[in-house]
Amino acid sequence: MPPDTSRFPRSSPYWPVVSHPQLRRVLPGLAVSALGDGMAVVAVPWLAKELGPPDRHGIWIALAMAAYTVPSAVGTVVFGRLLRGRGGAQLAGWDATLRACALAAIPLAHLAGMLTIGLYVVLLAASALLHSWGSAGRFTLVAELLPQRHHLPANAVLGTIAGFATIAGPPLAGILISWAGSVWVIALDAATFAALALTYRLALPTNGGPARSEGGASRTAGFAVIRRDPALLGLLVLSLGFFFLFGPVYVAMPIHVTDDLHASATLLGVFYAAFGVGGLVGGVAAGHLRRWPLRVTTIGIVVGFGIAMLPLGLGAPLGVSLPAFALAGLIWAPYTSTSMALFQRSTSTTQLPAVLAANGAILVLAVPLGTMLGGPLVGALGPRPTLLLCAVAIVALGLVAGGFAISRRSARTPDPTGTEVSGRR
Structure with missing residues (x-):
């Protein structure tokens, strides 16, 4: 006799998502990375305030916050020909890798005594170049691995992870900034993206996703x-x-x-x-x-x-x-x-x-x-x-x-x- 699947949690629309043999390996990495991004909401402007000249705090804070997201629009066009047609896990993994490397360069520059407000903004901008492709990769991965009827619950799982991180990340960042300093919260954010990149690399098959488009495709x-x-x-x-x-x-x-x-x-x-x-x-x-x-x-x-x-x-x-x-x-x-x-x-x-x-x-x-x-x-x-x-x-x-x-x-x-x-x- 087949098992009874009418009871919770198997009756939940989220069960096919969290029990999927591949997605369930990725979700913890996504949760850790989302928490890091939640902490960055506080750490990024706070470090800009510490590095910028006192009479221009507002300008540099605005530039730092914009640099952490807006360059992804440029990256969509610049890297369009290279990345179009790549699989979802590959796109999301490359975004996580770039984020980890660029953000890790911030505490390294701090240790070397080279971190200025200008270099800080440049490194934040570099970290964001593949952000649109990484987000696209996550939702593409959902479409690749799940049938259409499970797309909405899977999208909701991704949104819920981000929502929880938005609530938990900022107060945690405040505690860590008072204890260790904002530059080390940025370092922790980099570590969460490194963990996510490893998750994509190790938890998913390298041959997943659709075949790549022809090289001459438009950006x-x-x-x-x-x-x-x-x-x-x-x-x-x-x-x-x-x-x-x-x-x-x-x-x-x-x-x-x-x-x-x-x-x-x-x-x-x-x-x-x-x-x-x-x-x-x-x-x-x-x-x-x-x-x-x-x-x-x-x-x-x-x-x-x-x-x-x-x-x-x-x-x-x-x-x-x-x-x-x-x-x-x-x-x-x-x-x-x-x-x-x-x-x-x-x-x-x-x-x-x-x-x-x-x-x-x-x-x-x-x-x-x-x-x-x-x-x-x-x-x-x-x-x-x-x-x-x-x-x-x-x-x-x-x-x-x-x-x-x-x-x-x-x-x-x-x-x-x-x-x-x-x-x-």
């Missing part, structure tokens, strides 16, 4: 695939607008707490902790959405997030605005899982790395650009009206996307034989 092939597919292009535009419109929140929230609520940084930390806890719950819940229509769910997340942000902009009491911010985090969390699942089911595994890298290269710029816009907006409108404007704009973006989705669906009118006249989805 921008991933962008071309998205441009030719209206559904993927629409998804990219939706994500770009969603992340861009959230960017000003990073500027408005601290000023809202101090000027509107007349509170300290402690309350700001409570807001972000509530958002993080909501995100962790939402990440865990994302795997249970696999039977929901993915495109409708993805658009609904955008609308729901904007609605959850409205109490902040409307000046609701703390007892309302704080739970609403936590709810916004819960709604936000599944977005990456559902949007990545749409890419995974719409693109072949041969094209998927280039397509996801192109998607990541554009989206990595969205939040920084939105944050840059936040300064003038807060200066002109004030923090609370800026939060309200962002919330309303996000709701409007989702409704417009929903309108386009409905119009595309209605355009696929079936003929009398029951086949679609136009459209391929």
Whole structure:
């Protein structure tokens, strides 16, 4: 008689992911590396503050934070011809290796007495060059190893790991910085990426993944695939607008707490902790959405997030605005899982790395650009009206996307034989 698989944990949508003979070997390395990145959120700007001239702390902190992520957009194009068509584990492993080496050079330069703020920013930028390809590699690996019905739960596992690291990493970094110094937290981050690189090298077969594309492939092939597919292009535009419109929140929230609520940084930390806890719950819940229509769910997340942000902009009491911010985090969390699942089911595994890298290269710029816009907006409108404007704009973006989705669906009118006249989805 076959074993009963109807009970927990085998009934969980996550069981096929965590029990997969290859993925289960990779997940611990991903968790360790994510924790290192969570610590870097505090360590990277703190070391920039220590190395930079006192009268230019803000400029160098901003440059360091941008250098840790933004160069991945350049790497997507520069290395496109070399990396297009590589397997997911290979791409993710190369990203982890580069991160480990470039970050390890920071404490080595410190020991040699050569670490300056300029060299620090250059090494951070070098560490980020393959970041979009590494992220694409992780989601490509999911598509390579699992059937389509398990893609969303697997994406949710990756998102939950990142969400937990976002909560645990920063306070751990604070403790370690006070004990050993920020440069050694960077060294620890490098060690976590080295462990991840070894995990990819040893835990997965070297012959996995699709065959490599021809050497003459375009560096921008991933962008071309998205441009030719209206559904993927629409998804990219939706994500770009969603992340861009959230960017000003990073500027408005601290000023809202101090000027509107007349509170300290402690309350700001409570807001972000509530958002993080909501995100962790939402990440865990994302795997249970696999039977929901993915495109409708993805658009609904955008609308729901904007609605959850409205109490902040409307000046609701703390007892309302704080739970609403936590709810916004819960709604936000599944977005990456559902949007990545749409890419995974719409693109072949041969094209998927280039397509996801192109998607990541554009989206990595969205939040920084939105944050840059936040300064003038807060200066002109004030923090609370800026939060309200962002919330309303996000709701409007989702409704417009929903309108386009409905119009595309209605355009696929079936003929009398029951086949679609136009459209391929």
